[in-house]
Amino acid sequence: MLGRIISNTVHAEISMIDSRRILFTGGSGLLGREFRKILPDILYPSHREFDVCNLQQMQSYLKDKDVSTMFHAAAFTSPPKVDKEPQNAIDANILGTSNVVKLCMQRGLRLIYISTDYVFKGDKGNYKEDDSVHPVNKYAWSKLGGECAVQMYENSVIIRTSFGPNEFPYDKAFVDQWTSRESVSVIASMMLEVLDSDYRGVIHVGGDRKTVYEYAKKLSPSKMIGELRASDVPFSVPKDTSLDVELYRTIFRYGQKISGKDR
Ligand SMILES: NC(=O)c1ccc[n+]([C@@H]2O[C@H](COP(=O)([O-])OP(=O)(O)OC[C@H]3O[C@@H](n4cnc5c(N)ncnc54)[C@H](OP(=O)(O)O)[C@@H]3O)[C@@H](O)[C@H]2O)c1
Numbered sequence: 001m002l003g004r005i006i007s008n009t010v011h012a013e014i015s016m017i018d019s020r021r022i023l024f025t026g027g028s029g030l031l032g033r034e035f036r037k038i039l040p041d042i043l044y045p046s047h048r049e050f051d052v053c054n055l056q057q058m059q060s061y062l063k064d065k066d067v068s069t070m071f072h073a074a075a076f077t078s079p080p081k082v083d084k085e086p087q088n089a090i091d092a093n094i095l096g097t098s099n100v101v102k103l104c105m106q107r108g109l110r111l112i113y114i115s116t117d118y119v120f121k122g123d124k125g126n127y128k129e130d131d132s133v134h135p136v137n138k139y140a141w142s143k144l145g146g147e148c149a150v151q152m153y154e155n156s157v158i159i160r161t162s163f164g165p166n167e168f169p170y171d172k173a174f175v176d177q178w179t180s181r182e183s184v185s186v187i188a189s190m191m192l193e194v195l196d197s198d199y200r201g202v203i204h205v206g207g208d209r210k211t212v213y214e215y216a217k218k219l220s221p222s223k224m225i226g227e228l229r230a231s232d233v234p235f236s237v238p239k240d241t242s243l244d245v246e247l248y249r250t251i252f253r254y255g256q257k258i259s260g261k262d263r
Helices: 028-036 057-061 079-084 086-108 136-153 182-194 212-219 246-252 255-260
Strands: 024-026 067-071 112-118 154-159 172-174 201-205 226-228
Touching: 028 182, 057 086, 067 086, 079 136, 079 212, 086 112, 086 136, 112 136, 136 154, 154 182, 154 226, 172 212, 182 201, 182 246, 201 246
Parallel strands: 024 067, 067 112, 112 154, 154 201, 172 226
Antiparallel strands: none
């Protein structure tokens, strides 16, 4: 069992699923490494053992296993690399996710797909789950391509989010870019609440709206972090991809832990 009872849930029921029946794709990545700390018993097959581009290999891997939930975090995640190698992003993020959806359909597995705040244009912020999507780069298009396949399967969740390492990794941060980003440890704990519920549909997971600079200072208060503006860099920076996370807070009441507000 995940071993924690979620209190104060409004719409979601407690499922108390057995962590040994969860398979996590992308277990060697940033999010996967965080999950391994919290839930070491989950199945974390490597990319080589469980390549999402190889449906047959995934089918045989699952043959002798009693998996009930697929947590799909594997992806080709670097936007600049995706710009250079779009075919690899089509394979991993669109065709790979479509394979994962087919596998879940065939075996009746619950699917949790990790998507991104970058599916939004970034011109208004506070995006709700049913706001129009409009990716502005190829990485985001490929993640939206994955969302399309997941949308065709009812027994699924699409989590849109933004996270980064537990220490801010750069020397400068944007003062004119807004986000709901939180550290990977905070976001992983929030995702756990979704995993340990029977929620289905799209859900936004993140913290309060803030600039990337404010996020960086909160994360690494003693680090010297310089100010950066969108006009300082040669690439385009989405101005505001912050997410409206009220649905999450209403269901899971986690807002108190992120913002300290009494909601
Ligand atoms: N980091 C963020 O800021 C952020 C924000 C929003 C959403 N997301 C989404 O969250 C998820 C996790 O992100 P992350 O930052 O943890 O990613 P990451 O550190 O780049 O890790 C990606 C993982 O996917 C695996 N992978 C890539 N192609 C694969 C394939 N064909 N088959 C199986 N595994 C494959 C990689 O394995 P190898 O390394 O062995 O190739 C690695 O374990 C992704 O879906 C990403 O789009 C990330």
